[in-house]
Amino acid sequence: MNWPVTIAMRAGRTLLLILCAAAGTTLLVRFAPGFFSDSREMDAKYAPAAQDEMDAEHSQHQTVSQIAIEEARNFLAGGFGMSRQYRVPVAELIGARIPLSALLLARGIIGGWLLAICAALPVSSLRKGGVLCSLPFTVLLAIPTAAMATACILSELGGPVLVLALLVAARDFKFLRSLLEGAWRSPHLLQGRALGLSPRVLVKLHILPNVLPQLCALTTLSIVTALGALVPIEVIFTVPGVGQLAWAAVMNRDLPVLVAVSLLMACVVGFAGMLSMRAPILEAA
Amino acid sequence: MRSLFRSSILCAGLLALTSSFASGQAAPRQPGEIAWAIHYDPKTFDPAKVDEQASELVRYLTGGVLLRLNRQTQQPEPQLAQSFRISPEGTLIVFKLRAGLRFSDGAQLTSADAAWSLRRVLNPATHAVVAEEFLSPEAVVIDTPDALTVRVHLPKRIIGVEKIFDEIAIEPANRPSEGRVTSGPFAVADYKRGQFVRLIRNRNYWRRDAAGVQLPYATGVRLDILNNREQEISLFLRGEYDLIDTLPAEYFGVVAQKSSSAVHDLGASLNTEQMWFNQSPAAPLPEFEKSWFRNRSFRVAVSQSIHRADLARIAYNGHATPAFGVISPANAQWHNNGLKVPPESIADANKILAAAGFHRGGNQLYDAAGHPVKFSILTNAGNPARQKMAAMIQQDLAQIGMQVTIVALDFPALIERLMHKQDYDVCLLGVSNAEPDPSSMMNMWLSSSANHQWNPSQKTPATEWEAEIDRLMQLQASSPLPRVRKQAVDRVQQIVADQQPFVYLVYPNVLQAVSPQLRGVQSSILSPGPVWNIDSLRREQDRPLRGSL
Numbered sequence: 001m002n003w004p005v006t007i008a009m010r011a012g013r014t015l016l017l018i019l020c021a022a023a024g025t026t027l028l029v030r031f032a033p034g035f036f037s038d039s040r041e042m043d044a045k046y047a048p049a050a051q052d053e054m055d056a057e058h059s060q061h062q063t064v065s066q067i068a069i070e071e072a073r074n075f076l077a078g079g080f081g082m083s084r085q086y087r088v089p090v091a092e093l094i095g096a097r098i099p100l101s102a103l104l105l106a107r108g109i110i111g112g113w114l115l116a117i118c119a120a121l122p123v124s125s126l127r128k129g130g131v132l133c134s135l136p137f138t139v140l141l142a143i144p145t146a147a148m149a150t151a152c153i154l155s156e157l158g159g160p161v162l163v164l165a166l167l168v169a170a171r172d173f174k175f176l177r178s179l180l181e182g183a184w185r186s187p188h189l190l191q192g193r194a195l196g197l198s199p200r201v202l203v204k205l206h207i208l209p210n211v212l213p214q215l216c217a218l219t220t221l222s223i224v225t226a227l228g229a230l231v232p233i234e235v236i237f238t239v240p241g242v243g244q245l246a247w248a249a250v251m252n253r254d255l256p257v258l259v260a261v262s263l264l265m266a267c268v269v270g271f272a273g274m275l276s277m278r279a280p281i282l283e284a285a
Numbered sequence: 286m287r288s289l290f291r292s293s294i295l296c297a298g299l300l301a302l303t304s305s306f307a308s309g310q311a312a313p314r315q316p317g318e319i320a321w322a323i324h325y326d327p328k329t330f331d332p333a334k335v336d337e338q339a340s341e342l343v344r345y346l347t348g349g350v351l352l353r354l355n356r357q358t359q360q361p362e363p364q365l366a367q368s369f370r371i372s373p374e375g376t377l378i379v380f381k382l383r384a385g386l387r388f389s390d391g392a393q394l395t396s397a398d399a400a401w402s403l404r405r406v407l408n409p410a411t412h413a414v415v416a417e418e419f420l421s422p423e424a425v426v427i428d429t430p431d432a433l434t435v436r437v438h439l440p441k442r443i444i445g446v447e448k449i450f451d452e453i454a455i456e457p458a459n460r461p462s463e464g465r466v467t468s469g470p471f472a473v474a475d476y477k478r479g480q481f482v483r484l485i486r487n488r489n490y491w492r493r494d495a496a497g498v499q500l501p502y503a504t505g506v507r508l509d510i511l512n513n514r515e516q517e518i519s520l521f522l523r524g525e526y527d528l529i530d531t532l533p534a535e536y537f538g539v540v541a542q543k544s545s546s547a548v549h550d551l552g553a554s555l556n557t558e559q560m561w562f563n564q565s566p567a568a569p570l571p572e573f574e575k576s577w578f579r580n581r582s583f584r585v586a587v588s589q590s591i592h593r594a595d596l597a598r599i600a601y602n603g604h605a606t607p608a609f610g611v612i613s614p615a616n617a618q619w620h621n622n623g624l625k626v627p628p629e630s631i632a633d634a635n636k637i638l639a640a641a642g643f644h645r646g647g648n649q650l651y652d653a654a655g656h657p658v659k660f661s662i663l664t665n666a667g668n669p670a671r672q673k674m675a676a677m678i679q680q681d682l683a684q685i686g687m688q689v690t691i692v693a694l695d696f697p698a699l700i701e702r703l704m705h706k707q708d709y710d711v712c713l714l715g716v717s718n719a720e721p722d723p724s725s726m727m728n729m730w731l732s733s734s735a736n737h738q739w740n741p742s743q744k745t746p747a748t749e750w751e752a753e754i755d756r757l758m759q760l761q762a763s764s765p766l767p768r769v770r771k772q773a774v775d776r777v778q779q780i781v782a783d784q785q786p787f788v789y790l791v792y793p794n795v796l797q798a799v800s801p802q803l804r805g806v807q808s809s810i811l812s813p814g815p816v817w818n819i820d821s822l823r824r825e826q827d828r829p830l831r832g833s834l
Contacts (some may be wrong), residue, residue, distance in 0.1 A: 034697025040337055041704050044728035044736045045719065049336045049414050051735065086478065087328060096478065153515050238511050240479035248325075253697050 007274075014270030021266035022259055026071065029255045030064055037253075057084070071259055080260035085252040090260045093245060098264075101230060101241035107161045108229075109222050112168025116176050119169070121203065124180035134177065140170035145229045149236040160237040164226055171225045175218055183207040216275050223272035227265060314525065315483075317504035319803065319822060321528045322511040322520070327482065330464035330473050332454035333406050333413045338812075345813055346484055346506055348454025349468025349491070351380050351399065351435070352447055356809035356817035359618070359721060361447035365394065365455055365468060365491065366435075375442030375765060380435040387489035388457050389472040396429035398468075401458035403427050403437065415452045419443065444762055444770070445722050470501040470820040482508040492820055502805070502823035518798075521547075527803045527824065530814045532796040534601040535669055540798050551795040553606040553615040554810055555718040558674065559787040560662065560711055562587075564740040564747070568707040573656050578710075582641035584785040586634040589627050590685045591678055597791050600673035604796055608789035610778050615792065615810055616721045619771070621778040627785070634685050650686030659688040660710035663702060666693040674790060675713050704735065712738070715793070719812045723761055723774045730758045730777065739786045750780050800824075 029035060036058050040050035060066065074081035080090035116137075123133045140148075145167055152158040183189060184207070192202055208215075234243035242261060249257035314320055327340040332348045335341050351366040363369060366380040386394035406413040407422045416422040424440035439446070455468050464473035468491070471484035484506040492500045509526075511517050518536055520526045522543050532540065532548065541548045562578035563570065577583045593607035609626040612619050627633070635645075642653035650658040662678065664671045672693060679689040692709075694702065702708045718725065728736045732743040732751045746752035754777050761773040781787060795810045802825040806815050816822065 032698075034695070034699070034701040037697045037700035037705065039696050039700065041700055042714070042736075043337075043717070044726065044734075046336050046414055047728060047736050048417065049412065052412075086326060088478075093478070150515065153513075153519060156519065236513060236516075238513050238516060240477070240510075244479060251695065251697070 010274050014267075014274065017270050018263055018266040021262040022071070023068075025259050025262040026067055026255065027064060029253060029258050030067055032253060035253045035255075039252075067255065071256070074256070080263075081256040083249075083254055083257050085248065085254040085257070090256045093257065094242060094260055094264065097240060097242045097245055100239060101234070101243060104160055104164065104234070104239060104241060105223075105226050105230065108164025109168055109226050111161055111165030112172060112222060112226075115165055115169035116172040120173055120176035120180050124177050125184050125199070134173065137170045137173040140166055141174075146232045146236060149233055153236065160233045160239050163233055163237075164229055167229050168222050168226055172218055172222055175214075175221075179211045179214055180207060183210055186210075220272045220276045223275075224269055227268060314507065315505055317502075317824060318507050319503045319505075319527050319816075319819075319824060320507040320509065321526050321530065321816075322509045322517045323482075324510070324512045326478055326510050330476070331461060332456065332464065333402070333411050333415075333461070335452075336414050342508070342813055343464060343473070343482060343484075344452075344454055346816070346819055347464045347467045347469045347471050347473060349394075350451055350454060351382075352450040354448050354451045354811075356811040357807055359811070361451070365399070369447070371446070375446070376439045378437040378439070378446065380437075382433045382435065383491055384433065386468065386491050388466050388468050389487040389489055390457075390466045391489060392457055392466075394455065394457075394468050395432045396435045397432070398458045399435045399455050400427045400429045402455045403435070403453060405456075405461070406453050415449060418449045418452075442763075442765060444724055444765070448720065448722070471506055474505070479510055481510060484508075490820065494821070501820035503819075506819070521798055521800070524800065524802075527800045528806075528815050529798040530816070532798050533670070534604040534793065534796060537604055537796050538602060544798075544801075546801050547798050549797045549799065549808060550604055551797065551808055551810055553613050553792040554795045555613050555616055555721060556715055556793055557608055557611070557613065557718070557787075558605075558671070558713070558715045558790045558793060559608070560678070560713040560790065561739045561787045562711050563707060563709055564786070565707040566740075566747075568709075570708075570710065573652060573654060574660065574710065577652060577658065577660075580641055581784055582637045583643075584788065585627050586637045586641075586685060587682065587687070588785045588788045589630050589634040589637070591681050591788065591790065592629060593790055596674050596677055599677060600670045601791060601793060604794040605670075605791040606794065608792045609782065610789060611726075611781050611787070612723070612774070612778055613718075613792040615795075616718075619721060619723055619774050621775040623775070624778055624782055626782045631684050638685065645686050648683070648686060649688065657688065658686065659690075661690045661692050662711045662713050663692045663694065663699060663709040664713040665699050666695050670793070671713055671715070678713070678790075703738070704741070707741075713790075721811070723758070723770075723777075727758055727762060730754055748784075750784050751786075754780055 036054055038050040038054055040046040041054070043050075060070075070081065080094070082088065083090050083093055086093060119133075119137065126133065145163065148166065149160070149163045152163055189202060189206055192206060230241070230243035231247050232243075233239070234241045235247045238244070242264065245257060246261040248254070249261065323339050323342060325339055327343050328337055329335060329340050330343055332344040335344050349365050351364060352361040352369060353364045354360070355362050365382055365386055367383045368381045370379045371377070380399070382394070382396055382399065388394055404427055405411055407416050407419065407425050407427075409416075409423065419425050419439070420443055421440050426438040428436050428438070430436065443449070456462065457466055460466065466472065467487055470487055470490050470492075472487050473482065474485040475481075475483040486501055486504050488499075490500055494500060514533060514536060517526065517529060518540055521529055522540070529540075537548060537550070562584060564575070564578050566575075568575065593609070597603065597605035597607050606614070610621065610624050612621065614620045638650065643650055643658065645651070652658060662675050664675050666672075672691070675691045679691060682689050703712055716729065728734045729738070731737060732740070732746040732755050735741050737743065740747055740751075743751070746755055757773040757777050761770040764770050764773070795814070797808060797815050799806050799808070799815050804823050804825055805818065805821040807818055808815050809817050811817065
């Protein structure tokens with residue numbers, strides 16, 4: 001199969017993923033307990049106003065098909081409708097938050113990679129003690145993201161970027177280490193080392209080109225890992241990004257926002273998945 | 286190889302450094318600005334359309350009002366109105382405005398602006414929540430005989446009508462500005478959704494202090510939108526926030542350890558924590574369970590077996606007051622001091638249950654038909670004090686043979702079970718009473734109300750005692766005689782104590798943290814707590830509190 005067909009197939013798969021995300025989110029939120037409720041209903045002062053609003057919405061959004069039609073209409077009109085919670089256009093809400101989340105993700109992933117590579121390079125070249133040196137990453141992997149973030153806040157050390165970087169590093173380190181270990185021990189590397197080539201030259205000329213396709217696949221994994229951690233990190237550190245918005249939308253059953261966030265996440269995951277296409281393309285080349 | 290190690294460590298160090306810089310949270314403080322956190326975004330800055338508490342706070346800080354309820358004396362005080370007069374029959378209120386009033390943009394404030402603002406609130410198209418307090422808003426007539434006089438004609442007397450004007454901000458006529466042009470101490474300057482609301486000082490604010498200095502003292506207010514208690518406390522201790530309005534009991538000790546002079550326990554609040562049994566005929570529960578919950582003896586026995594002092598001591602670390610009635614002792618004017626309540630006694634509870642046909646089989650209680658007495662307590666997740674109380678009640682009720690399971694749901698799911706499906710056995714929640722006057726509780730006590738939790742939206746009262754509560758609440762809401770009102774409210778409290786539709790547990794104490802640098806604070810248990818006299822608050826030199834979280 002030639003690579004344009006592969007790209008078309010992957011793009012199709014991504015589109016399907018996006019559609020499934022939208023449909024799944026709509027179904028899950030519509031049938032989530034408390035979809036037709038408002039916390040103000042418990043406040044004797046504001047309960048009648050809240051009830052009126054809920055009744056109006058109930059009449060418009062009783063069935064999934066009604067919701068789906070309205071979503072499609074909003075999407076075709078170039079937006080995602082109005083947020084139930086904030087009463088402003090969803091596109092405006094998300095648009096303001098994307099740069100913050102993107103910056104956080106970029107810094108976290110780059111930081112994580114830096115950490116993982118900086119640790120994996122020397123550890124992979126060790127003949128003994130590699131397992132012991134890997135222990136901090138194994139421990140990091142076992143710590144829940146929320147616990148790591150809370151510890152940062154309580155100790156007033158580090159911030160969202162550090163937590164994200166540590167998480168990405170912990171996930172990537174194991175793969176990078178085994179990749180690099182294999183590369184270090186390959187016969188041509190042994191010969192290069194015997195010839196006295198410096199580690200920098202070995203890494204640059206012999207290791208990186210060989211592991212590049214796998215690194216592309218690992219990038220996809222890093223993006224997905226970082227996206228998964230975005231919600232707890234932004235919520236705990238109060239970063240006004242897309243993750244925090246998604247959390248607030250879940251807590252308030254804000255369907256238009258959740259559908260938009262799901263679509264956005266699905267797009268990012270889908271396109272990140274396309275990064276790993278480099279592997280077969282390179283292999284074919 | 287050594288160079289590889291060196292560069293690796295350097296890179297990791299650099300990363301840690303840059304990451305730690307990314308942890309800053311609060312927006313930079315402007316000189317003379319007072320800052321604190323609110324927990325969610327205000328939904329609107331339009332003072333007429335306020336329908337939740339964050340917006341209510343912004344309205345309080347920005348809106349100029351004709352009358353303001355003094356949160357310490359609980360008496361209305363003239364603000365934009367220099368004086369006011371209510372006619373003997375209670376159907377005419379005449380406000381005389383101060384001369385020379387101006388809005389924050391410099392425009393003159395006259396009776397036309399006040400009348401326009403009042404009419405806007407009364408207009409059904411505005412959907413102003415406060416309009417409902419006029420009972421028949423469409424029948425209220427406003428007129429302005431001159432530039433400084435506003436007359437409000439009511440179709441009938443409204444008890445405590447003065448306090449309604451505390452919630453109506455006077456805006457420039459025909460120029461609603463969403464809080465940007467105000468007649469109160471501050472005006473909205475900037476809002477970043479999910480980050481902060483910044484208010485700036487109104488240079489044309491009418492009020493001056495005794496020395497003739499223009500108020501407010503503060504140059505502005507910054508309300509950070511922050512829904513993380515640990516972070517809020519950390520920022521308070523670092524001196525970036527000046528106060529924490531409602532400090533959860535579990536954090537009181539933490540802040541007190543770092544800065545004992547900053548925390549204040551003001552004693553019992555007006556709020557109550559209570560549990561109630563589902564008595565709704567529409568509830569999808571087995572008939573035998575419904576019959577337990579409708580049985581007064583069953584409810585009284587449950588109430589008698591709960592150790593409220595332990596709830597206050599353990600669940601609230603001592604920062605709560607055991608509750609036995611509807612109205613907190615903090616509400617001295619309306620609390621029934623002669624209230625007779627069923628005493629806490631396991632022996633008495635067992636006797637009452639036995640008399641009602643329940644019997645024990647080992648550690649399990651059975652009803653007359655042989656059904657084991659088992660039910661669940663529904664509460665909201667994310668409230669540690671409530672969850673601790675539920676666990677302690679579970680243990681208390683085990684002593685009288687009742688098997689209890691605890692169900693914690695997030696708020697939307699809980700509301701659906703509670704308000705829409707009535708699919709629960711027992712619910713443990715709190716009620717926030719923002720106002721001391723019992724008229725504000727009408728929605729909860731009238732049997733026809735959707736907020737009459739144990740059996741909502743009744744067409745006719747299901748029981749005689751509920752009918753009596755209806756009658757008494759209507760009486761207290763309509764009688765002009767304070768003595769008659771007090772008697773009615775006392776009687777309601779006694780009926781509730783006798784029937785136990787709500788089993789009151791504790792009155793959580795009012796816990797506040799106020800920076801020692803903040804001057805002029807006159808703490809109050811009424812909302813908005815320490816900032817009720819915001820125009821008189823000022824910051825001393827910027828110095829962080831010692832320690833960190």
